[in-house]
Amino acid sequence: MVIELITQQIPLVLNALFLASVLFLLGTGLSIIYGMLNFLNLAHAAFLVLGAYVASTVVTQIVGVFGDTLGTSGLFIILVLGLLIIVPFIIAMVGLTMEQTIFKPIYGLEDDYQLLATFGVILMMEDGMKFIWGGQPVTASAPSELLGSISLLGGSTYPLWPIFGTVLTMVIGIVLYYFFEETRLGKITLAMAEDDEIVGVTGINTRLVHLQVYVIGITLAALGGALFIPNASMTSxxxxxxxxxxxxxxxxxxxxxxxxxxxxxxxxxxxxxxxxxxxxxxxxxxxxxxxxxxxxxxxxxxxxxxxx
Structure with missing residues (x-):
């Protein structure tokens, strides 16, 4: 009875840690953008979904090109590199384009105007993703399948991908902590969150710092989507x-x-x-x-x- 109860709890704990990892990447990106730019961007979550959709295409293309030429380990490494490098880069470029054309004009407006405007952006992005990938659920399970699963108590199995995603997010969290506490850009970011006008007086290009922090936030959301899609399906x-x-x-x-x-x-x-x-x-x-x-x-x- 006790073993059966423990067996039920272990997958729930692992699922919770994986979901927490995705939410950490999403929420941290949104938090630093709001803290720096005072920009309440509802559309930030759509970049996670877009990252998941792009990740599904990247995985499909990599498997199609390298699936018959590389072994299991080699294909898995290429897939992970695609998810961690190609996907964030594509989403960062999309995010920068939208920042220049859509978001920049609404900086400085009241929060309710920002909420309404960015909610409209969500709807546009949702329709755009539906137009490109269709309305059916999209998945990219190849990385999870290649990584395999582990055996739990009671003879059940659990995929290794969520555990891999959780550990990777812990590493990202440590890097973010080091970035904010030890790097020059991180310290400037924290100072600008307090008073960007004073920081600007010192000669620092605050607009450039804004863009750098914005890209970091969008990249974190894209990583959340890239880690989410191999273990789930994405729908509009x-x-x-x-x-x-x-x-x-x-x-x-x-x-x-x-x-x-x-x-x-x-x-x-x-x-x-x-x-x-x-x-x-x-x-x-x-x-x-x-x-x-x-x-x-x-x-x-x-x-x-x-x-x-």
Whole structure:
């Protein structure tokens, strides 16, 4: 009985950690863009979905070109490089184009105008992705299939890809911490989040820093999509669901806090994983309940600090 109970919990824990990893990449990107540019970009989550769609095409093309010439290990390495390099690069280029043409004109507007404008961008991106990839579910399971699975207690198996994605996200989190705490650009970013006008007086090209941080945020979202697609399927309409989860990370963790993004992602990941298993009727509502509970206790989020 005990072994059976433990066997049920292990996949739920692993699923929660993987979902938390995807949400961390999504929420952290949104948080640094908002903290730097004061730009409330609802469309940020659509870049994760676009990254997943592009990843499915990249995987299909790589398998088609190299599938018969490389062994299992070689093909897996090429696929991972494609997901971690090609996909973020493509999405970053798309994001930069949209920043120059759509987002830049609405910087500085009130939050409600930004929300309305970027919600419209979500709808446009959703229609664009549906036009390119169709309305049927899209998947790219080759990396997960090549990596295989492990045996759990009770004889069940679990795919290794979510574990791989979780470990890789931990490495990315460490790199981000080092970036903000130890690098010159990271320290400038934190200073500009406090007062970009003062930073500009020192002669630093704040516009260039804005673009660099924006690209980092978009790249993180693209990585979230690239890690998500080998273990799931992507359908039109998921961008709106990820929007809710991304803002839940911001609200629960607190704006501009890396520690907050980690904590919020873990809370939401475990809540969604166990909630969907034990009370599937409340799978999405439970996230709102968690948000409300945190806001009642600490309105600025777990690690947020809103100054007057």
């Amino acid at each position: 309409g998921l961008a709106l669901q990820f929007v809710i989860l991304a803002f839940a990370v911001l609200v629960i963790g607190g704006l501009g806090s890396l520690k907050g993004a980690i904590a919020a992602s873990l809370l939401i990941g475990f809540t969604r994983s166990f909630g969907s298993y034990y009370i599937p009727q409340l799978e999405l509502a439970i996230v709102f309940i968690l948000m409300a509970a945190v806001m009642l206790i600490k309105p600025t989020g777990l690690f947020g600090d809103i100054k007057a």
